[in-house]
Amino acid sequence: MTAAPADLLIDRPAVTDGAALWRLAKDSKTLDLNSSYSYLLWCRDFAATSAVARGADGEPVGFVTGYVRPDRPGTLLVWQVAVDTAHRGYGIAAALLDGLTARLAAERAITDVETTITPGNTASERLFSSFAERHGARLTREVLFPAGLFPDGPHDPEVLYRIGPLTPATAH
Incomplete structure (x- = not known):
């Protein structure tokens, strides 16, 4: 894996990014695809707890969506992570996850991260283990x-990964 491109911008998603996030999720072939409407809502209602990676042209090339658990305000639940096929292998998913958790540790005192991964999704297993x-x-x-x-119908089990506690020194 090489470093994320220098011209990569990581910021909050806007509603206008919803369609691109839906396409990235669809093209991933591994994520459970939600309705296009849900990605629009996510970009509106959960932009503060999500992140998008933009290429040199400003278009999304990756995203991470998440929310703060209502019953555990120090825990970020990462819902989905996707990176465009042409941009994989450059550390974009790790940069997204690191950037989002650093921002939320500073803004909301996030100390823990959770996600679910189906068995055999080695890319996600590696991403969160290395995080x-x-x-x-x-x-x-x-x-x-x-x-x-x-x-x-048939669905693999969802395995909960709990990561934490993150400390201010390690949350970025």
């Missing part, structure tokens, strides 16, 4: 939603 290692944080895993809970 925990970079930040000197503990990583635990447990099945959050067994396969049998999903009503819409």
Whole structure:
């Protein structure tokens, strides 16, 4: 993996980015694709807890969506991470995750990160394991939603990754 391009800009998504985020999720072929409407809403209602990576032309080439858990205000739940196929291998997903958590640690005192990953999604497993290692944080895993809970046909279990605590020195 090489470093993220120098002209990469990481900022908050705008509603006008919703369609691009939907396309990135669709093209990933690994994420559960939500409706295009949900990505528009996400860019409106959860922009403060999400991030988008923009290429030199200003167009989104990657994103991370998340929210602060209502019952755990120090925990960021990362919902989805996607990077355009042509931009993979440059550390963009890691830069997005690091940038978002640094911002939220400063703005909202986030100390923990959670996400769910289906078994066999090695790219996500590597991303979050290396994030925990970079930040000197503990990583635990447990099945959050067994396969049998999903009503819409076969679905792999969702494994909850808990990372934390992050400290101010390691949250950036």
